[in-house]
Amino acid sequence: MRPDTTEHERAAPPPDAAVPAPSTRLTRRRLLTLGALGAAAAGGAYAVSRGPGLPSLPGIAGFAEPPPPELRVDPQPVDFRALQARRRIGTAAHAYEVTGRPATYYVTAAFGARLDRWLALHRENVGHVPDEIRSYGAWVRGSATSWHSSGEAIDIARLRAGGRDLTSLRHDEWRDAPAAELRRRLSLYWRTAAGLHHEFADVLTYLFDDAHANHIHVDIGRFGPERPRLIRRSNAQVQAVQAMCRHVWGRTDVAITGDFDDMTRDATTRVLEQAGGPGELADSREAWQAFMVATMQRA
Secondary structure, eight states, rough: OOOOOOSOOOOOOOOTTTOOOOOOOOOOHHHHHHTTTOOOOOOOOGGGGGGGTTOOOOOOOOOOOOOOOOOSOOOOOOGGGGGGEEEETTTTTEEETOOOOOOBBEEEEHHHHHHHHHHHHHHHHHHOOEEEEEESSSSTTOOOOOHHHTEEEEEEEEEEEETEOOOEHHHHHHTSSSSHHHHHHHHHHHHHHHHHHHOOOOOOOOTTOOGGGGOEEEOOOTTTOOOOOOOOOOHHHHHHHOOOOOOHOOOTTTTSSSSOOOHHHHHHHHHHHHHHHSSSSTTTTTHHHHHHHHHHHOO
């Protein structure tokens, strides 16, 4: 295991490039590796998780826990000119959250394709059709400690259409809202997060730490093209599943502990039974994907 490192590094961007959100220094690469671990090989996806334009990704055959070794232990920083310059995510324009203005972001071709796939999945299953996605940026210059530096991460803040928010991932802005409004926003937040967990192995929300209260961080850094499945020792994955049970499925008996306990297993199994999904959540990648799709579809 490599020494602890930061997830974000501040750097001067190239012209027209967005940069990650200001945050406190995080000395937790080890925590990210052990606690936020979400690894899986790409295989046959659960049927409802694919529609037109959502092909399976190539990858390794299925595996039992523990997961396979990380493909890459540390990011390999690249110059932004080696990356794709993009101004859209799928059908939606990309804008920088700080200014609200359209902005170019720089990512690898594989990461850009994964973002497009996520948005198509979101449109199909949540029913929102955003025309703008705001982020705190993707590529950041020269840090060997952040997947942003290799063009394989982005910090998403909100999905918008017609000049208004469809979903705000800015928990910092609405966490003190009145109870009814808070319930609505939390449900949308976690339905959106479910789509990200369907597509990305590492997904960090406000539950991870305060630095993620104004965005959701996603990357494909350590596991490349592999698709997620549940890793029971991943605090980030288990906490997210527990939050989905509480805020989307109404299972307020499920506590957000990061421990995949009997109550969490029971709640997720019942969701999968309702959705006609395969087995239990921890059994397979297909079960993980089925749970996430069912959560996205839950109005």
